[in-house]
Amino acid sequence: MRRTPALLAVVGFFMSRTDPIWGLQLTKELGLPSGTVYPLLERLEREGFVVSQWDSDQARGPRRRLYALTEDGRAWARSRLSIEDPKGGGPR
Amino acid sequence: MKVPEAVVARAIAVTPRRLRDRYAPEWTSDVAAAENPEQRREVARAALTLAWSLRRQWLARALLFREGWTSVGIWVAVAVVVGTLALLPLFPLTLLALLALVAALLMQVGRPTQATRTVIVVSLILGVAATVYVAWSLGAGVDAADAGTPAPTASRWTGAGLIIMLVCAASFVSAAVHQARSRRSPSTLR
Numbered sequence: 001m002r003r004t005p006a007l008l009a010v011v012g013f014f015m016s017r018t019d020p021i022w023g024l025q026l027t028k029e030l031g032l033p034s035g036t037v038y039p040l041l042e043r044l045e046r047e048g049f050v051v052s053q054w055d056s057d058q059a060r061g062p063r064r065r066l067y068a069l070t071e072d073g074r075a076w077a078r079s080r081l082s083i084e085d086p087k088g089g090g091p092r
Numbered sequence: 093m094k095v096p097e098a099v100v101a102r103a104i105a106v107t108p109r110r111l112r113d114r115y116a117p118e119w120t121s122d123v124a125a126a127e128n129p130e131q132r133r134e135v136a137r138a139a140l141t142l143a144w145s146l147r148r149q150w151l152a153r154a155l156l157f158r159e160g161w162t163s164v165g166i167w168v169a170v171a172v173v174v175g176t177l178a179l180l181p182l183f184p185l186t187l188l189a190l191l192a193l194v195a196a197l198l199m200q201v202g203r204p205t206q207a208t209r210t211v212i213v214v215s216l217i218l219g220v221a222a223t224v225y226v227a228w229s230l231g232a233g234v235d236a237a238d239a240g241t242p243a244p245t246a247s248r249w250t251g252a253g254l255i256i257m258l259v260c261a262a263s264f265v266s267a268a269v270h271q272a273r274s275r276r277s278p279s280t281l282r
Contacts, residue, residue, distance in 0.1 A: 024122050024135065034122075034138030039145055054117075062125040065118040 020066035049073030096136035103143035211267035219260030
């Protein structure tokens with residue numbers, strides 16, 4: 001994957017947290033258009049760096065598809081994107 | 093301007109059938125959850141952009157014979173288009189456009205590296221140039237024979253042109269297949 005500013009922003013945001021995040025919320029938090037974030041999430045999921053599932057908490061309103069980084073994704077972000085991981089292990 | 097719901101419906105229709113269950117509920121709920129009309133339109137447009145990307149990936153997979161009988165149908169269609177284009181005066185140009193389209197589609201699958209991209213693009217350009225040269229040199233040879241004159245000097249490397257064509261075709265296919273196979277994990281396009 002090409003190391004674009006949007007990719008670094010999205011993966012960096014995932015790395016900064018442990019809980020899954022809603023795609024639409026990601027666009028708001030990062031100030032990126034959905035047209036950039038949606039294809040990025042699809043690509044990351046296809047590569048096995050991100051997984052997604054429906055939010056089981058129905059009390060939060062409309063159904064939400066939540067995304068989270070996989071362990072492979074964290075390792076890839078550390079080694080290939082040099083993003084620090086608060087969960088442990090800096091850039092390799 | 094189209095309403096976002098109509099754009100999302102269009103996106104769902106564009107999405108390959110087997111992925112609709114995965115994406116349709118997400119796009120529909122995201123549009124419904126958007127905070128204002130502008131964001132709803134943006135989410136709908138993003139869904140349509142992603143849907144076309146998924147469709148292009150599907151088409152690339154079909155070109156690589158990963159879609160069963162659909163792949164066969166698509167290659168038959170390509171052959172018919174090439175056959176039809178061959179009847180037109182601008183055949184080399186239309187063939188170039190078609191090959192460029194196929195190359196662009198093949199770059200949608202797998203994990204393209206700079207090396208595979210370079211091989212695909214260079215072999216495409218060189219291969220088409222060699223094809224045009226071979227077609228011209230053969231025609232020039234026939235014309236010269238008809239006129240009873242020697243063939244132009246520039247048309248004497250038809251054999252080399254044919255070899256370049258074959259090498260380019262082989263490297264193009266090899267690079268495309270190598271790229272398509274170098275996937276990290278099973279795609280959502282199974």
